[in-house]
Amino acid sequence: MPTVLIIDDNAAVAVALDVLFSLHDIAALRAASPKEGLTLLEQHSVDLVIQDMNFSADTTSGEEGAALFRAIRARHPDLPVILLTAWTHLDAAVDLIKAGAADYQAKPWDDNKLIATVNNLIELGQAKRALQQRVQGELRQRRELERGHDLRGMVFQDPATERVIHLACQVARADVPVLISGPNGTGKERIAEIIQANSSVRNGPFVVLNCGALPAELIEAELFGADAGAYTGAAKAREGKFEAADGGTLFLDEIGNLPLAGQMKLLRVLETGRFERLGSNRERQVKVRVVSATNADLPAMIKTGAFREDLFYRLNVIELRLPPLAARPLDILPLAMHFLGPQPNLQLHPDAQAALLAHPWPGNVRELKNVMLRASLLASGDVIKVADLGLPAAADNAGGVAGLADDAHREPDRDAISLALSRAGGVVAQAAAELGLSRQALYRRMERLGIVRP
Missing domain, CATH: 3.40.50.300 (P-loop containing nucleotide triphosphate hydrolases)
Structure with a gap:
């Protein structure tokens, strides 16, 4: 059963949330102060935090809530946090959303909306942990493979x-x-x-x-x-x-x-x-x-x-x-950087990375090697741009991949982004290419929607 930590000095609010979550098979822990909340976080496994923005009497600035959020983020950088705020604290809540908070809910909250948000964040967190465990297992296997064998x-x-x-x-x-x-x-x-x-x-x-x-x-x-x-x-x-x-x-x-x-x-x-x-x-x-x-x-x-x-x-x-190379996309960027080996100062612009990931690579690794050699010769500075790659799709799009990134009609929703990240094994550049976004644009959407980077 997932567990939510409620940090609010108003006992009536904490009880109401506890009852709401129990009706949806979600366990709840309650803390009346930031100190007590941080202590519970160290003692229990928690999937999500719901915190108030003010704790002292006659305080409405939201500074206590901001300080609590920063303390949680420092100790648990991937833990989703929902802010409970009155409308007078909206600006402070928005600032914390930009800093990584998952969502904010105005008091009094809408039960259905709150439960939907909590369930989505818990499911995303569970998927993220599963992905991390898989990636860590693969990394262990790879290190064992590299230690025990000559991989040339x-x-x-x-x-x-x-x-x-x-x-x-x-x-x-x-x-x-x-x-x-x-x-x-x-x-x-x-x-x-x-x-x-x-x-x-x-x-x-x-x-x-x-x-x-x-x-x-x-x-x-x-x-x-x-x-x-x-x-x-x-x-x-x-x-x-x-x-x-x-x-x-x-x-x-x-x-x-x-x-x-x-x-x-x-x-x-x-x-x-x-x-x-x-x-x-x-x-x-x-x-x-x-x-x-x-x-x-x-x-x-x-x-x-x-x-x-x-x-x-x-x-x-x-x-x-x-x-074929297109069927093992996680190899593309490491190989591209490897082929730039003699020129370690060269870097790939995020849009160039997205273009490499989006290309079908009919010539496979041999084609990628030739593309990177060409790009290293044509790059005017230390950054390889989309135009330097000479890929057909990139050449047809004068604005590059970035031109698609800000197209409002193509903006993906939370589910589309989460699915793309899952398919990409947590590689943001690859997910961005699938969604038709630049990496920076995808990061902005993830931040706005409260999606934690796998």
Whole structure:
């Protein structure tokens, strides 16, 4: 049952509020003075405070109420406070609302309005605490992950990315093939590096072959090597990627581009560890951990005969799906700042942050890196603005995201803001982008509506 603390020197007021709350399954504590109220706050778990503005006889300035509010805010900065005030104290109450009070109610109050306000604030506080507990749990898990594993400097904040990294660290210890799927530019090679860095062959070589960057007739020679004269232009013998990766990890990017002949040979190597160079009959033996990656729909390719089903199941012992950047929005701003690393004095204007969060990022992390490089070159001072980003949506809106922020027709209500903050995991900039506001505009609305920042 939620608990409200009533601080009012008028016993009749305190009793009336106590009875009102009991009818709505809300427990109440009562204090007749600021000192007694502060003592009760230290002794009990309280969800909300309702306080008077004056406590001494013949005092109407509201200064005692302001002092009490400041004392509560200093000890419990997130605790919602409702002010009870006569109309003569309205200006003082408004000033405290600007300072963070949740609401004010004029005496005599409207029971229905007061109960609705109290319930809304209690529910918001409960949601906030749940969010804080979740965030704290995620932070603990992230610190444990970072302490116990080599993450190769990967920058992330989003739980979706953390889940992939956590699974990558788990499967790294098992000597089985891993398939990393996801769109181009999402960071699949970095995940492969994490697998290598936390595996039993961490001290061995890490060799990369992009199967989509070579002509089909050269991929086999790249993978398995070739003897002199094996093909036109092969003047001398050459070592393949499997030999180079012996005792370590071979990362095969864009595995869907491997031709069928190469797929058959790759399957044999995965099963036996043996292969021959092109143009050679001598069998060679290697021990290589194979990690592959693709942005293609391999099951669909199997149906058309473009990819071997037996190879797919051999590569896909463990699959890690790396989501597109737009599906892990909490990574966007940390990555953006990371890409400004060589220029630590550069900062992102809040409107630029909102524009980054609102962009769909079809090119994923690679696109974000290019955007930030461009912005760092075009910024005229130490602050990167929306125009410096060169994003299409930002360019179409000459006023920037801030132009939407003050549009009275788009002003969100309390429920819309609370829902956006919840979806954004408490990140104000992200919630602002969803609502079409600048971060400052959202802060002003939160302050006006008494919404506590998660």
